[in-house]
Amino acid sequence: MSSKLIAPSVLAADFANLQRDIEMVNASDADWFHIDIMDGVFVPNISFGMPVLKAISKHATKTIDVHLMIVDPDRYIKTFAELGSNVLTVHYEACTHLHRTLQAIKAEGMQAGVALNPHTNINVLEDTINDIDLVCIMSVNPGFGGQSFIENTYNKVKLLKDLITRKGASTKIEIDGGVTNKNAKLLVDAGADVLVAGSYVFKSDDQMKTIKALKTLANS
Numbered sequence: 001m002s003s004k005l006i007a008p009s010v011l012a013a014d015f016a017n018l019q020r021d022i023e024m025v026n027a028s029d030a031d032w033f034h035i036d037i038m039d040g041v042f043v044p045n046i047s048f049g050m051p052v053l054k055a056i057s058k059h060a061t062k063t064i065d066v067h068l069m070i071v072d073p074d075r076y077i078k079t080f081a082e083l084g085s086n087v088l089t090v091h092y093e094a095c096t097h098l099h100r101t102l103q104a105i106k107a108e109g110m111q112a113g114v115a116l117n118p119h120t121n122i123n124v125l126e127d128t129i130n131d132i133d134l135v136c137i138m139s140v141n142p143g144f145g146g147q148s149f150i151e152n153t154y155n156k157v158k159l160l161k162d163l164i165t166r167k168g169a170s171t172k173i174e175i176d177g178g179v180t181n182k183n184a185k186l187l188v189d190a191g192a193d194v195l196v197a198g199s200y201v202f203k204s205d206d207q208m209k210t211i212k213a214l215k216t217l218a219n220s
Contacts, residue, residue: 004188004218006211007032007065007174009198010056011047012146018052021202022059028211032063032087034176034196039070042094043143050083057084065134065194067115067176069142070094074101081108089113089136089174092120102131115176117142118150122160129169134194135160140177146199149178154190161191184217 008030013021025033035053040046047069057064066085068076073090080088088110095101098114105112113134114125118141125135137156140147157173164171174194175187184195195218197211204210 005031005194007034012198012202045143087111157190
C-alpha cells in the first residue's frame with residue numbers, strides 16, 4: 001500500500017518569512033507543497049500570484065501541488081507549468097470543457113487534478129475519472145483558511161473511492177480544509193491519499209513535529 005502524503009498549505013505560512021517556512025517544509029516529513037491561487041472572482045479572496053509561486057518554486061525541493069481557485073484556468077496552464085508546478089488542479093465548477101482542460105494540463109507535463117466544492121456531487125466525474133490524476137475534495141468552502149471541517153466529507157471520500165475502483169482508475173484522493181490530528185486517520189480510512197493541512201501545521205508551536213505526527217497518524 002502506498003504511503004499517505006502530507007501537503008502543508010502555504011496559504012497559512014508567514015508571508016513575511018516565506019523562505020524560512022518553505023525551508024521548514026523541505027526539511028520536514030511533508031511530501032508536497034500545496035499552493036492556493038485565488039482570483040477574488042471564483043472565490044471571495046485573493047491569494048498570491050505568479051511571482052510568489054516563482055519564488056516558492058526556487059526554494060522548494062518537493063512536489064509543488066497548485067490548486068487554482070480561479071475562473072478560466074485554461075488561460076494559465078502553460079504559465080503554471082513554466083513556474084514549476086508538478087500537479088495542477090482546476091475546479092470542476094470553473095471548467096466548461098473539463099476533458100479538454102485535463103488534456104491541456106497533461107500536455108504540459110503536469111499531473112492533472114480536479115477540485116470539487118462541498119456542494120458538488122462526485123458523480124460529475126463519472127466520465128473523466130480515468131483522465132484525472134488527483135481529485136481534491138474541498139472539506140471547507142473554498143476561499144479562506146482556518147475554517148471548520150464539513151462532516152459530509154467522509155461519505156464523499158467513500159463514494160469517490162468506489163467510483164475510482166469501479167472504473168479501474170489510479171486517481172489519488174486529496175482532502176483540502178480543516179485537516180487535523182482529529183480527522184486525519186478517519187479520512188485515510190475512508191480512502192484519502194493526500195492530506196492538505198494549513199493552519200493546523202503553520203499555527204502550531206512545533207511545525208515539523210506536527211507534520212511528523214500527522215504523517216505517522218495517516219500511515220498508521
